[in-house]
Amino acid sequence: MRLIQLSDCHLYADPMARSRRGLPARQLEAVIAAVDLDRPDLVMVTGDIAQDESEGAYRLATERLAALDCPWFWLPGNHDDLALMSAEREVLAEVDAGAWRVLKLNTQIPGEASGRVGEDALAALDQRLGQELRPTVIVMHHPPMVVGSAWIDALGLEDADDFWDVVGRYPQVKMVLCGHVHQAFHGTRALPEGQVEVYACPATSDQFLPGSDEFAVDEASRPGYRVVDLKRGGEWLTWVERVEL
Template identity: 75%
Template sequence: MRLIQISDCHLYADPMARSRRGLPAHQLEAVVKAVDADRPDLVLVTGDISQDESEAAYRLATERLSELDCPWFWIPGNHDDVALMGAERDILPEVEAGHWRLLQLDTQLVGETTGQLGEEALAALGARLAEDDRPTLIAMHHPPLAVGSAWIDALGLVDADGFWEVLDGYPQVKMVLCGHVHQAFHGVMSLAHGRVDVYACPSTSDQFLPGSEDFAVDEASRPGYRVVELKREGEWQTWVERVDI
């Protein structure tokens, strides 16, 4: 199964509104066309759909994403209005992914840039994992480990330790896909049962400079997306594609 991850669209109600480096609506349209040409089986959007938290921004996102010739799903990020987003299209806790299980988590902490799952959601995650031992991919907006940019790492998942404590009991969890970082990233968390790979992908809007101490836009980088080929027996291949604008 071919899964493609896109993230951090940061759309405005006005499709001609500019970000720091371009037109988010135009860039999303270009990314969607490139993604569709790669013939995915499903597309996952890992949060920050809207920048201005407007109904029109979610409607615009739905119009663009519905041009895909495959099912697509989304989760909220710290910039999103969950009520408006959910009114436009359902936010699902789980997605069918062939031989894999895909769990979607909401890490939004209302009013904050940082993310949090909370004790109730962590307990529910453990219960869900106990139900099924198929190879599992978890999608969330905030990265559950450091990505190497000090300012982003200060805005990650505040209860990451609790998240990894839950996963430590479930070796079927193979990988985490996250948004929020606006750059290609791969990290590894070593647990008692083995490793969990953590991936992020480029934004469809502005790119952040990897390894920066303070906020910085990567002016040389292009929008993009991550391709994940999910195979039997918990194996996979993944890579990042960039899109010319």
């Protein structure tokens, strides 16, 4: 089962609108073309679909993502309007990935850049994880650990400790895929029942400079995506691909 992660598209309703470093719609189109060549079984888009929170941005996203030759799914980031996003395409809570299970969390705090799962969603996650023992991927927008960029870490997941308290009870959780950071990232969280790997991927829009204390765009880096090959028995392989524009 090949899962590919896209993130942080930051689209405008106008496909010719510019970001700091390029045209987000054109970059997304190029990334999708590259993704399709990797023959994914499913694609997960981990938030910040829109920059201007407009109906047109979500319509443009679905038009571009429709070019994929596989099912695709999304969840909101801090820049998204969940109502407009859901009206364009349903935001599902879970995706069947064969031998694996993919659980999605909404970490958005409306009007805020930082994120939170919240008590009710954590209780629901606890219940859902108790229902099955299949190897599990949790997908969310905000990273549940520091990534080494001070300004991003200040805008991370506010209830990360509570999240890990829940996840730590379930050894079938193997990894977390997150967005928000606009860069490739890999970290490990040691837990009583084992360890969980945390991965982020490059944005399809602008890239952020790793290790920066203050906001900085990585002008030398390219858009990209993460490939995750989910294997039976809870094993996997993952890597990042970059896309030439």
